[in-house]
Amino acid sequence: MSDSQQPEQGLNGMDLIVDGWFHERGVLWPGQAMSLKVEEVLYHGRSLFQDVLVFRSSDHGTVLVLDGVIQVTERDEFSYQEMIAHLPLMAHPNPEKVLVIGGGDGGVLREIAKHKGVKEMTICEIDGDVIKYSKQYLPGLAVGYEDPRVTVRVMDGMEFMLANQDSYDVIVTDSSDPIGPAGVLFEAPFYQKMYDSLRDGGIVCTQGECMWLHLDLIRPLVAKISEFYQSVEYAYTTIPTYPSGQIGFILATKNRGSVRKPARVDRELEKDLRYYNAELHEAAFVLPSFARRAIFEDK
Structure with missing residues (x-):
């Protein structure tokens, strides 16, 4: 890394545990906090990129925290993992790569692996420590790595896509919030790289922040990428331990129309799921009026 990429050293996840409770206070959700009771700290350290904390909570199972922000709790992770994976995969008639x-x-790999027609899965994670400690402390999610179709690349996703043009049917970006190393993942050049890496008819699905908190981030990004993607949609899921209990997804297509309706319905697969189903797929794109107006200028 260059000096400009060196991580800040100020944050210490252990400082957020006070009187046996972890307190999440993020700059992207001012005036509110999320607290979880801690039973045991399983790991704390600093990777090349961020502060990494894993603890066992009293009621939410094991919790993964990056730079002070909750990424995963075993209690509710499935609502996010299923939706960010199955929305684009079920909207594509034949996703193979x-x-x-x-x-x-x-967790996303775990869900993608449930699609028997997928032939290749590649994951680009810039922080190898996240993989390492997830395998150690979150085996229920990290089970996705055991699938023989998976190739792991510990590297920058932008660099990987530059070397892999017109290659993928679906690209899923499961990022943390746009602070620190994840900031570039919320900018138009990153979406252009994804577009170039998609096959014709491909679909991208990215973590799209919270409609209650981040319309000022969502709206300009949707407007900008609509200049080169043929369809751009915003869907959402509910998840109690994310800020305001909701997180969105931006879905965009390359030479394909709307993804509001699934191209495939797989009731056998749905038996293995806890959140996603074909009916919820369509409902996830129905936005409250304030969000629809703010994101799409009431189109």
Whole structure:
């Protein structure tokens, strides 16, 4: 890394544990906090990129925290992992090659692996420590790494896509919030790289922040990438331990229309899921009026 890429050394995840409770206070959600009761700290350290904390909570199972922000709790992770994976995969008639950027905990891989028609899964995670400690402490998510179709690349996703043009049917970006190393993942040049790395008819699905908190981030990004993607949509899921209990997804297509309706319905697969189903797929794109107006200028 260059000096400009060196991580800040100020944050210490252990400082956020006070009187046996972990307190998440993020700059992207001012005036509110999320607290979880800690039973045991399983790991704390600093990777090349960020502060990494793993603890066992009293009621939410094992919790992964990066730079002070909750990424995964065993209690509710499935609502996020299933939706970010199955929304784009079920919207594609025949996804064979899938790229995951980020998602080092392995949960997205776990969900993609449930699609028997997928032939290749590649994951690009820039922080190898996230993979390492997820395998150690979150085996229920990291089980995705055991699939023989998976190739792991510990590297920058932008660099990987530059070397792999017109290659993927679906690209899923499971990123942390746009602070620190994940900041570039919320900018138009990154979406252009994904577009170039998609096959014709391909679909991208990215973590799209919270409609209650981040419309000022979502709206300009959607407007900008609509200049080169043929369709851009915003869907969302509910998840109690993310800020305001909601997280969105930006889905965009290359020479394909709307993804609001699934191209495939697989009731057998749905039996193995806890959140996603074909009916919820369509409902996830129905936004409250304030969000629809703010994101799409009431189109």
